[in-house]
Amino acid sequence: MQNTGKSTCWGIQSIRTRLLLSYLAIALLPLSILGWLSVNVYLASMTDQVTNYSQEVVKRVAQDIDEYFLDIDFLLRRDQDFYIDQFIKLVQNNNITNSRKYVFRIWEDFANLRRVKPGLEDLAITFADGLVLSSYGFYYTDQVPQSSEVTILGPRLNRIGREVVTMVRPYAAADRGQVYISADIAVERLASMADFKASPRGYVYITDAEGRIIFSPHQDVVDDSEAILTHSAESSVTGWQIVSVVYADEVEAELAYLKSLTYTAIALVLAGVCFLVVFLSHTFSKPIRRLQEFARKANLEGDGAAEDLPIRGQDEIAQLGMDLKRMLARIRELMSQNLQEQKLLRKLEIESLTNQIKPHFLYNTLDMIIGLLEQEQTDQAIHLIEALGNFFRLSLSRGQEVVQVRNEIEHIRSYLYIQQLRHGQGYQYHIQVLDPEVLECYMPRLLLQPLVENAIFHGILPSDGPGRVDVVVRRSNSGVEFTISDNGVGIQPERLAQIRSLLSGETEANDDMPCFGLLNVHKRAQLVFGPDYGVSLESEPGQGTTVTLEIGCFEQTTDFDIKESALG
Amino acid sequence: MRHLRAVLTVILAACLLFSPAVWADDLLTIGLMPRSLGNPIFLDAFESAQQKAQELGVRVEWLAPYDFSTEGQVIAIESFIERGVDGLVVSVNDEPEIRAVIRRAIEKGIPVVTFDGDSPESGRLFHIGIDNFKAGWEAGQAMLKIVRERGLDNEPLSLVMMSGVPDALHHNQRLEGFTAALEGQLEVTVAEILHNQDIVDLAVIQVEDYLQNNPEVDLFFFAGGWPFYVPSDAMPYFKGWALAGGIAVGIDVFYDALLLQRDGILQYLVGQDMAAMGALGVELLVNYLRTGVLPPEEFVEVGLTYASRDNLDELLRIYEPWLVK
Missing domain, CATH: 3.30.565.10 (Histidine kinase-like ATPase, C-terminal domain)
Known part of the structure; x- marks a missing residue:
């Protein structure tokens, strides 16, 4: 039975095919393991990273809020403020017409504090009957605080329509009832403090201890239709919960992107490896195929046709071909x-x-x-x-x-x-x-x-x-x-x-x-x-x-x- | 035009007459908006308005931006509208945003009166204030007299004027009155018009900076008393310039300004009665809300006060120190 060159070139038993498959296996196995490891390691790393970042974010926001409200509380501790005390006395005596000096000083003081404290929307002295002296002026309100402790109210719209949360501290007891000093903090300021994203669509929202929304960048705090990852931290000063939301599909999308990137890289490398393998197997098997062609011609055609085939190269197979060529010539000579x-x-x-x-x-x-x-x-x-x-x-x-x-x-x-x-x-x-x-x-x-x-x-x-x-x-x-x-x-x-x-x-x-x-x-x-x-x-x-x-x-x-x- | 205004007035009065506030005649709330909280000149109006409110049994709310800004004033007026006050007395510039927000207030059934600064096209009921052109004219006449007394009337003179904001109608009228008084009488060149944006602190800085860099200027006219709240020692360049022969006159009379005049820093002042404006604003508006009766004239003028060397001591006894600065 005789084999032709074509039938054995790409056959499963051909050296070229075996070389090809061997190289592919050598290249594919580590690449596959590397890709699998990369994806899984990165998934774990990414999940940990998102978790750590989210936790860090909510802790940082809680810390910022605590520091901010401690500063505000410090501003509100004005038990010894001469002008406020005098203004309260004049109001108690219904002598508001002589209060210009103190009113103006208080306005000026409040205005300066607003300038130096970003997000501080208003400071106000509120009497139990609704009289208010704030950095906006002098007016009356129906919303008089009732608490005897430091309280945070809101969010609400303040006198000039700004959305604020209000920190209220009892100031002094007076004949006209309790007097309160309060600070309006713009919700925008809370938004800027919570302006962190653990993922492109992720966000941070703030609730009070009862779960009521203080601030959220989204109308619906949580979209029930989507899987989310949440992490929270508590603000010790306000008692608020700071919640970070990350959509699970974003992590998955990131992973899918990574997977596609990895697979693309593997595919590209494989394509390169295939090209290289084909090239190398072709190069390595070429002398063998020439030798095979030489033997086939010698076997089929005789008459010295095979001896005319050129055998190039200096490798072992070329040397073998040359030896075979010489042996064939010798055989023919001996036969003759x-x-x-x-x-x-x-x-x-x-x-x-x-x-x-x-x-x-x-x-x-x-x-x-x-x-x-x-x-x-x-x-x-x-x-x-x-x-x-x-x-x-x-x-x-x-x-x-x-x-x-x-x-x-x-x-x-x-x-x-x-x-x-x-x-x-x-x-x-x-x-x-x-x-x-x-x-x-x-x-x-x-x-x-x-x-x-x-x-x-x-x-x-x-x-x-x-x-x-x-x-x-x-x-x-x-x-x-x-x-x-x-x-x-x-x-x-x-x-x-x-x-x-x-x-x-x-x-x-x-x-x-x-x-x-x-x-x-x-x-x-x-x-x-x-x-x-x-x-x-x-x-x-x-x-x-x-x-x-x-x-x-x-x-x-x-x-x-x-x-x-x-x-x- | 006058018929139209009369018809509108009757309609508005009818609306107010049948409004719950008027019928109930319970505690009326009048919103007052000065140009800013940071300008002490309005404290007279604040106090007199409070006093008048107590007399009339109404409430006065006093709301304004701390530093003057049209945006801040618009927000304050919208706040009054949202609050549902019964009437508004405001000092404004005649600007489109102001006219628009006043019209919105009127559409909500809130009558609006202006004081000090007017916006005639806004639809406000009437205006309470001084004759600003006359005030400027009087200051100009006083300047002319002092120049002649010093024998400088034949020399070319340079003049600096300070105003609040360019769109302030009443400030512009004061500048026009002042320059009209000097026109043809002196060879005066206006070297600069400083606009302090109705901010007292900025006014002091502008005066000091200008005179530090341009001590050769001869005349200074202040269309308002913004920089007069600080002692003379707090404005060394102004003080040095004035004592070296510079002539400064201005509008607004109050205790601190009189002290500057006593120290020879200011030579003449024309005062506007801000207290009268505040009181009249509340009184006339409450009267209108309760009776529907408007003042006979659309412009309710309050008188001017003049402070010269002749009556300085008397005025220092009348005016009380504010000590707000």
């Missing part, structure tokens, strides 16, 4: 090499096989069989036919590339037997297996026959004396070693050097060389087992030649198959 080697191997096998099945070999052997039959040497003919049959059966090996050493030994045994009969028992041969376990090893077929053939045709037959061919099989350090020795004519040193040069590859071989079979065996052994294996040659002119073939040992045919498939 292997293909060539396989072609060569096939060619050498075919050549070897062709070389074995020479027509005159078959004709001569058949003629020899016929001769034996004519001579009625039936048993020997049968042996020869069996040897010939074994020879060809083992040569073909049912198309197998490898055969057991045992079979290869049997193959040359049949060959040596046939050749011995052909050449009239002119030589002896002896096959010795020193390490029988090597007979179980697998080896490329038809490796030994050319060497035995050389020993017969180029060693023994040219010599005059009785010939002998010895084949020894033993285990070597890295596989199996075959030694084929003859006591023939040997090889001249120059020729030996030339052959060795051909075997080592120092000299290029050609098809006309007489040592074609030797080279064929040597190349096939090296192709199959490597350059450490192959044929070596020892020879002394007139003494004979020893050819050693060293090969590896396949434990089973699949070893060769695996290697073959890997190369192919």
